[in-house]
Amino acid sequence: MQPELDPDSRWVSALAGVPEARARAAIEEASGETRLFRHLERMHRLGGRSSYIEIDAPLELYALVRLLRPRHVVEVGVSSGVSSAYLLQAMHRERHGTLHSVDLPKVDRRPAARRASRSASWSLPTGHSSGWAVPFPLRRRWDLRLGDKAEVLPLLGEDLPSVQLFVYDVPHGERQAALDFAALDPRMAPGAVAIADHGPGGGLCAPLRRWAVSRSAPPLGRTGLGLYGFRCARVRRPAAALRPPAGRERLDRGRARRPVEATGP
Numbered sequence: 206m207q208p209e210l211d212p213d214s215r216w217v218s219a220l221a222g223v224p225e226a227r228a229r230a231a232i233e234e235a236s237g238e239t240r241l242f243r244h245l246e247r248m249h250r251l252g253g254r255s256s257y258i259e260i261d262a263p264l265e266l267y268a269l270v271r272l273l274r275p276r277h278v279v280e281v282g283v284s285s286g287v288s289s290a291y292l293l294q295a296m297h298r299e300r301h302g303t304l305h306s307v308d309l310p311k312v313d314r315r316p317a318a319r320r321a322s323r324s325a326s327w328s329l330p331t332g333h334s335s336g337w338a339v340p341f342p343l344r345r346r347w348d349l350r351l352g353d354k355a356e357v358l359p360l361l362g363e364d365l366p367s368v369q370l371f372v373y374d375v376p377h378g379e380r381q382a383a384l385d386f387a388a389l390d391p392r393m394a395p396g397a398v399a400i401a402d403h404g405p406g407g408g409l410c411a412p413l414r415r416w417a418v419s420r421s422a423p424p425l426g427r428t429g430l431g432l433y434g435f436r437c438a439r440v441r442r443p444a445a446a447l448r449p450p451a452g453r454e455r456l457d458r459g460r461a462r463r464p465v466e467a468t469g470p
């Protein structure tokens with residue numbers, strides 16, 4: 206695990222709607238969470254590999270929680286739990302909010318010697334489940350739901366009264382991405398923020414671009430990463446804008462057949 210060296214305070218400032226100095230201060234506080242970083246690093250080492258796939262901007266997630274003070278955060282894609290841990294640590298400092306995380310755990314059944322040779326993966330070490338590296342004291346604010354996002358997100362959309370921050374760090378076909386965002390869209394009030402990872406150098410996919418238009422939330426790219434943020438404006442356009450065009454469906458099915466890990470988030 207590597208420390209994040211180049212956090213983007215302008216990005217956080219634009220998403221949270223606060224002056225950049227406040228965003229910078231929140232990010233500095235996040236980089237000062239050295240006990241959390243060292244814990245995650247140690248857990249990764251004990252997990253048998255030096256690297257588990259994780260979000261590239263954990264400090265910005267922490268800062269967003271500090272600045273937005275969300276009551277409900279939804280996160281899709283947990284892996285060992287780096288993003289979850291930073292979100293939860295910020296909630297712990299705030300003494301406020303619940304993190305609802307969704308993950309479909311992936312078990313690596315290959316012999317240990319072959320597993321160790323891989324540089325990055327989110328497959329679980331033997332005997333662990335999603336979020337295995339998250340410190341236990343932080344878990345009291347954590348509602349971790351294991352299962353396919355296609356099934357769990359609609360349930361969360363029904364259960365939660367509101368969602369102020371949505372972190373989407375998971376591989377996605379275009380059709381499913383539209384459905385995933387549609388599941389939470391009615392719960393996202395003006396001022397709610399969504400973050401979507403499209404992997405290194407990834408461009409924003411068409412359904413999320415359409416969702417952004419429907420919420421008057423221009424995509425804001427995090428410098429240097431395929432990570433986009435959206436701050437929902439006051440207007441909420443009709444849900445029809447979220448529906449993917451019919452022709453997309455075949456493309457999505459083709460993608461779904463590829464191994465999940467090869468597609469990247």
Ligand SMILES: C[S@@+](CC[C@H](N)C(=O)[O-])C[C@H]1O[C@@H](n2cnc3c(N)ncnc32)[C@H](O)[C@@H]1O
Nearest residue numbers: 259260282283284286287288308309353354374
């Ligand atoms: C990029 S990793 C998440 C990294 C994590 N946010 C972090 O910072 O450590 C993507 C995660 O998505 C999960 N995943 C893949 N397909 C999924 C699905 N259909 N539903 C829910 N989770 C899924 C994988 O198991 C993996 O843990």
